[in-house]
Amino acid sequence: MGSSGIKISTIGFGCMSLSSNSEKESIALIHHAIESGINYFDTADLYDKGLNEIVVGKALKEKRNKIVLASKAGNQWRKDGSGWDWNPRKTYILQAAEDSLKRLQTDYIDLYQLHGGTIDDPIDETIEAFEQLKQQGKIRQYGISSIRPNVISEYCKRSAIVSVMMQYSVADRRPEEHILALLQEHNISVLARGALAQGLLVNKPAKEYLNYSKEEIAIIKQAVNDVSGKYRTPGQTAIQYVLRHPAVASAVTGIRNQQQLEEAVAPAVPLLKEEFQLLQEAVRPNVYEQHRTDH
Ligand SMILES: NC(=O)c1ccc[n+]([C@@H]2O[C@H](COP(=O)([O-])OP(=O)(O)OC[C@H]3O[C@@H](n4cnc5c(N)ncnc54)[C@H](OP(=O)(O)O)[C@@H]3O)[C@@H](O)[C@H]2O)c1
Secondary structure, eight states, rough: TTTTTTOOOOOEEEHHHGGGHHHHHHHHHHHHHHTTOOOEEETTTTGGOOOOHHHHHHHHGGGGGGGGGEEEEEEETTTOOOSSEOOOOOHHHHHHHHHHHHHOOOOOOOEEEEEEEOOSSOHHHEEEHHHHHHTSSSSSEEEEEEHHHHHHHHHHHSSSSEEEEEEEHHHHHHHGHHHHHHHHHTOOOEEEOOOOOOGTTTTOOOOOOBBBBBBHHHHHHHHHHHTOOSSHHHHHHHHHHHHTTEEEEEEEEEEESSHHHHHHHHHOOOOHHHHHHHHHHHSSOOOSSSSSSSO
């Protein structure tokens, strides 16, 4: 992961997908994932109002030194539980980290991420919070989770982030315009989420997605299917697409059941150049329309 020396599996486990499972099912699935070679687990204090961290903490307690644990902060639940507000202030991030450590039943988080961010944030103050947590040994490294080029660019310049989590898939090629190359240049790893577009690229009916029409999504899905077959399932093709870029360290996949786990971890043949090209040529690439660095 970036310059950190921390090694993570190319398939990461996105724990947000566990929310509809019982605690027992989730814990068993996480244990199977570790046995299958996954060592990277992504959660956040936001998911299920902290319950996701509690379940992940229970599952990983006995396996702590075998895995790389990532969580996120910055979204503060309102006292009445009606929603959350963005809060990148230092005092809040420091407190949020203490709360996450308790829920996760650990004394350190391997990768602590700012869960969003805007260009109007007090960025230096936010960075100070992460640096302080690192100095105290409460986190090993920090990163951000953002799809905003202007925010990512500021953190590249001003902070010691080792990673950026962002949505990236055949159906969301916005990072390809500029951001993947920028991060590669800075030796900052991309943790790609949404490689399956929540299943849209695999087995869910096509629908409008970002600025793609239902018809365009159907074409992309067909292209994914066309380059799959004996050596790769469509799900594996969608994952291999994002792993092809050297900036991407892990495809953090939302895994909900054993079948999805098995498919994600099964050996898959990387995409051939022609297959990659076919996917890229299926429809026009999309680009970020907001939060750009050039306007
Ligand atoms: N802003 C942020 O920081 C942010 C935002 C979103 C997500 N995340 C993180 O990234 C992770 C992944 O994101 P995501 O869930 O949006 O994206 P994703 O990995 O594209 O979608 C996960 C969903 O895809 C379906 N799926 C999984 N494996 C499949 C397979 N083999 N075949 C067909 N469908 C399959 C499942 O849907 P069903 O449950 O319907 O079966 C699963 O819930 C999350 O778990 C979370 O940890 C972070």
